[in-house]
Amino acid sequence: MDSILQIDNLTVSFDGFKAVNKVNTGIEKGEIRFFIGPNGAGKTTLLDAICGRVKPQSGQVMFFDVDVTRYSEHEIVNIGIGRKFQVPSVFTNMTVYENMELAVVKDRSLYSSMFHSLKKEQIERIEDILVTIGLYEKRFNTPIALSHGEKQWLEIGMLLAQEPKLMLLDEPVAGMGRAETDKTGELLKKIAQDCTIIVVEHDMEFVRDYASKVTVLHEGAILDEGSVYDVQNNQKVIDVYLGRGGERDA
Numbered sequence: 330m331d332s333i334l335q336i337d338n339l340t341v342s343f344d345g346f347k348a349v350n351k352v353n354t355g356i357e358k359g360e361i362r363f364f365i366g367p368n369g370a371g372k373t374t375l376l377d378a379i380c381g382r383v384k385p386q387s388g389q390v391m392f393f394d395v396d397v398t399r400y401s402e403h404e405i406v407n408i409g410i411g412r413k414f415q416v417p418s419v420f421t422n423m424t425v426y427e428n429m430e431l432a433v434v435k436d437r438s439l440y441s442s443m444f445h446s447l448k449k450e451q452i453e454r455i456e457d458i459l460v461t462i463g464l465y466e467k468r469f470n471t472p473i474a475l476s477h478g479e480k481q482w483l484e485i486g487m488l489l490a491q492e493p494k495l496m497l498l499d500e501p502v503a504g505m506g507r508a509e510t511d512k513t514g515e516l517l518k519k520i521a522q523d524c525t526i527i528v529v530e531h532d533m534e535f536v537r538d539y540a541s542k543v544t545v546l547h548e549g550a551i552l553d554e555g556s557v558y559d560v561q562n563n564q565k566v567i568d569v570y571l572g573r574g575g576e577r578d579a
């Protein structure tokens with residue numbers, strides 16, 4: 330199998346506290362990998378280390394043959410790792426379509442001058458993505474008119490516009506009902522045909538339905554890794570997380 334991301338011996342410290350502690354894992358191309366675990370387990374910090382938001386104390390994060398721990402956040406976006414945060418950060422004073430235009434033009438400082446001169450392939454890409462995320466009909470609405478789920482899909486679409494090879498999503502279905510959650514899962518399956526995905530998630534039903542593989546973190550370290558079935562039946566995982574009904578963000 331082709332490994333797209335290889336994390337080796339990664340440790341992230343905050344004033345001596347190891348939020349991520351000697352983590353080793355490899356993500357294969359096309360996976361939808363879920364990071365799960367109790368609050369404070371280090372899931373978000375691990376995403377932060379992959380996208381360059383925090384610098385590790387030690388270890389490597391090899392994306393193809395590049396150690397991204399040596400790169401800035403901005404450079405990491407440019408080499409193909411996109412990150413979506415928990416709270417949607419779409420521009421509410423612009424239409425859905427304009428948000429997509431902004432996303433497709435990688436250098437945002439050029440946006441105003443390029444507004445009317447998107448290339449044909451950029452326009453086609455925007456339209457394709459709008460269809461994929463189910464917002465083509467709503468492209469001239471502002472995000473205020475969108476549901477919570479639709480705003481999340483727009484943001485995922487904005488990430489896709491930058492043509493990432495790896496997408497990092499932090500609790501993408503938080504606050505969604507079941508129907509929107511399932512639609513998001515189907516969207517991720519579609520995206521994973523071209524772009525590997527890592528998801529931090531507490532919604533175990535979502536994890537069960539859509540994970541290729543699950544990494545369970547506890548106190549900064551990997552407690553278990555494997556299929557949903559395997560980790561669900563691991564007594565240690567049940568004791569520290571699943572048996573407590575999982576936990577949501579405070």
Ligand SMILES: Nc1ncnc2c1ncn2[C@@H]1O[C@H](COP(=O)(O)OP(=O)(O)OP(=O)(O)O)[C@@H](O)[C@H]1O
Nearest residue numbers: 343348366367368369370371372373374375578579
């Ligand atoms: N910038 C920071 N400075 C100091 N401590 C931090 C910082 N960021 C995270 N931590 C600590 O690192 C630990 C791991 O936090 P992290 O947010 O990665 O956990 P998590 O598994 O994502 O939890 P949750 O499910 O609640 O989002 C926590 O104890 C947290 O308080």
